[in-house]
Amino acid sequence: MQREKPTIDRIFHALGDPTRRAIMEELGSGPSSVSRLAEPFGISLAAVVQHLQVLEECGLVQTEKVGRVRTCRIEPGGLEAAALWIAALRTPWERSLDRLGELLAEPEAALAEAPEAEWLG
């Protein structure tokens, strides 16, 4: 039963920290240098670098050093993985809600298509 999904573990763990989420939100409006990113947080550059390393290691952020400037940007793959995990879990719920919505909206038509819903008849 226990499945090995180390990256998803690390992605959700990384997003559980408010400073790291604030960094992600900041990067949501576009790439940024590490020092510009550190400014609004009121914490040391070293602490921001440490948070960025956590975000980079789990695939939520990518950084690139050109000359003396390291630029950080969101790596969409990491968010995609988290979104997919949530979506897979929500799908059965949404399906039952959609189905319920159909049954309530058009009971006769929906029942004709859905023999499993006979108990409603």
Next chain:
Amino acid sequence: MQREKPTIDRIFHALGDPTRRAIMEELGSGPSSVSRLAEPFGISLAAVVQHLQVLEECGLVQTEKVGRVRTCRIEPGGLEAAALWIAALRTPWERSLDRLGELLAEPEAALAEAPEAEWLG
């Protein structure tokens, strides 16, 4: 800059644990009693109860005790909050990708509608 979002913190923290995610996946196929939920995990009932408490406290799971049986089910609100946080972050990226797609597909039409894209002309 540091924003207070204790629930989102707790939601992502809760999802960072593989056993808790496996419990969520199990509940994704429908509500379950605590004891039935504990069976496949090979850990003590007490440990499962502790994980369920974490999931319940952050709004990912709701439990209801009827007689001697406590039934657990997914609380869609918690997943919704996590999905919304991710979606808000992905939106600017998706928008730029959509926009790029439009420009590549129909350069003239897209440019006519988008004066800000003059630099492409």
